[in-house]
Amino acid sequence: MKLSDARESFYSNTGTVSELCRKLSYSGLAVIWIIRTGSDLSASYETWWLWILIGYVLSLACDLLQYFSLGECWRRYNDERFKAGVSLDDEVEPPERLNYMGFLFYYVKFGLVTISTVFLLIALSSVVLADSEA
Numbered sequence: 001m002k003l004s005d006a007r008e009s010f011y012s013n014t015g016t017v018s019e020l021c022r023k024l025s026y027s028g029l030a031v032i033w034i035i036r037t038g039s040d041l042s043a044s045y046e047t048w049w050l051w052i053l054i055g056y057v058l059s060l061a062c063d064l065l066q067y068f069s070l071g072e073c074w075r076r077y078n079d080e081r082f083k084a085g086v087s088l089d090d091e092v093e094p095p096e097r098l099n100y101m102g103f104l105f106y107y108v109k110f111g112l113v114t115i116s117t118v119f120l121l122i123a124l125s126s127v128v129l130a131d132s133e134a
Contacts, residue, residue, distance in 0.1 A: 025056040055116030066105035
């Protein structure tokens with residue numbers, strides 16, 4: 001396997017994870033919207049829904065910040081290299097730190113979506129169990 005193949009696999013898989021995180025966040029928000037507008041939940045459940053909602057919204061914010069921070073870091077690096085007289089066809093060795101902020105937001109986004117989805121499933125099972133007992 002070539003290093004370029006490994007890199008392509010990395011880009012493909014992280015892109016897929018980001019896309020799935022985005023879809024899960026929107027789906028979770030939709031489920032909360034449907035459940036909350038169509039039910040009369042007790043006050044104890046209010047906190048569940050709020051924290052789940054916050055988790056999904058923060059994951060979407062991290063998604064935006066991931067791409068913004070990566071774009072901004074690479075733009076600045078490109079501008080610095082261009083001002084230093086490096087042509088567009090020259091080989092460069094960018095520092096690893098350029099991707100640090102993007103990776104930070106990527107992992108936080110994944111964690112928030114995972115935790116929010118687990119709590120959403122717990123909250124939904126509580127609602128279903130409460131409805132079946134009634």
